[in-house]
Amino acid sequence: MDYDAQLRLQAFLDGELAEAEASEVTDWLARDREAAALLEELRHTCEALRGIEAGIRLPESREFFWSKVEREIQRLEAPAPKPAPVPLFALLRRCLVPATAVALLIIAGVVLTRPTGPSGLTPAAEIETALADSGAFTYRDYSAGTTLVWLSYPADNEVAEDDETDIVE
């Protein structure tokens, strides 16, 4: 008997076959003793299991078991604890600390990004050396919209007879 036939026999026992197929199995069982023996074994097992759970009892008293269930239900249904009231000082601190931090950051940003001159120049002015050893200096005053370039000619390492200053507007 192949495996599919064995499973068909089991399906017959469990009432899972259509009427026509069940009728075929009945005919087959009448002819095949091995199949009939297997069906008998399966039937015995089912009978042995029948009603076996009926004798199993919960090993705890009604009151004790219910008290556990009830306690767990109450625990799960209890509302979440309310947060404690916040004192006024703490509330102010909570608001003021971030506000102060933001204000400090803004001030720091303004101070650090504001252009400042090293030697008493106006804040919007700067001096730069165009090339090393070239003897040229550029002065820019953004507020006045002025740029001045000092050119040393001849260069500092040469003997200068006269200096020229070009003004570019």
Added chain:
Amino acid sequence: MTVKDHSSADDPTLVRVAQRGDMAAFEELVARHRDKIYARAYSMMRNEEEAVDLSQEAWVKGWQRLRQFQGESSFGTWITRIVINLCLDQLRKQKRQRTESIEAMSEESGGVERQMPVVTVNPTAGLERGELRQRIDRALGQLSYEHRTVLVLHEFEEMEYKEIARTMGCSIGTVMSRLFYARRKLAVLLADLKKQDSV
């Protein structure tokens, strides 16, 4: 509703009252069905402590979901399905945590049951109920959880193949194979126990 009313009321009445928040009505339902729920959990888990914990969890879940219960099935069936699902979840967790035995793997691949000789004598004939329970208990304990669960769902819960397949998340073919193996193995185990006792 008084305590006396609760004990004399039928399940649908108790459910309706409990759905309105009456804990005493729910307590009565627990008292009526607690043994069956525990027995189902024990059949699946084979461990007393786990079965108690899971049946308690099932009752807590039952209370939480009671408003969703519309009465399509009996209350007993509904709460039993809750405990079955909890047991299946627990068994799956346990299975993930332990290494599969070679025997379990060969059971899964099928074929072992085909070579088992047919047990021609009823191995449980003439046994007292208590003795029979003990033997079946021992035999069920030797089955893998997949085989035991299929057997429990089919024999105790009286589920059809397709319902078991849906519950366990497998094919109907797998359900048939597992059920066949479980029954054949159980027959052999019971026959062995009978032989041991007669020696």
